[in-house]
Amino acid sequence: MPGWIQILGAVAVIGAILVGFSQVSGRAQAQNVALESPSGAVLVADASMLLVDIRTAQEWQQTGVVEGALLVTYTTPEAFLQAIAPHLKPGQRLGLICRSGNRTSRAARQLAPIVTAQVIDIAGGMNRVLGQGYQPVAPTKAMGCGVC
Known part of the structure; x- marks a missing residue:
């Protein structure tokens, strides 16, 4: 179970980074x-x-x-x-x-x-x-x- 929690945590962090990057780079769709x-x-x-x-x-x-x-x-x-x-x-x-x-x-x-x-x-x-x-x-x- 702890392995899955780490994987889910890593996925959440990567997702947050990608969303933040798209907004900073101006690629967020209006x-x-x-x-x-x-x-x-x-x-x-x-x-x-x-x-x-x-x-x-x-x-x-x-x-x-x-x-x-x-x-x-x-x-x-x-x-x-x-x-x-x-x-x-x-x-x-x-x-x-x-x-x-x-x-x-x-x-x-x-x-x-x-x-x-x-x-x-x-x-x-x-x-x-x-x-x-x-x-x-x-x-x-x-x-x-x-x-x-």
Whole structure:
């Protein structure tokens, strides 16, 4: 019996260390952030979500974009929120897409504490959406591309 108690104690200590490390390293998931993998067709049709492509204009031009996406290059949380505020309706979710999902993961963690909207990190980014066969559209000035 004493052997099991030592094992359980060691497991509890390791678990506490891992939880503490995840919180210190900033990897704790905010309550209003979700990682989702919708198809391109779902992204186009989902009126409950404002989809924002946070890549650069050069990237938008290289691969195309999801139809209906708002194009805003992410630089800082404050500048980003100022740019999207006129487009985000009350109760609407905020979807973020980039090339592979790395930038949206970082942006979602930065935005979560300062927005009330549910922040949706689109898993795999445009690489995944295009890989599933979605046919993108060309970026336009009306979508937010200042040089397109």
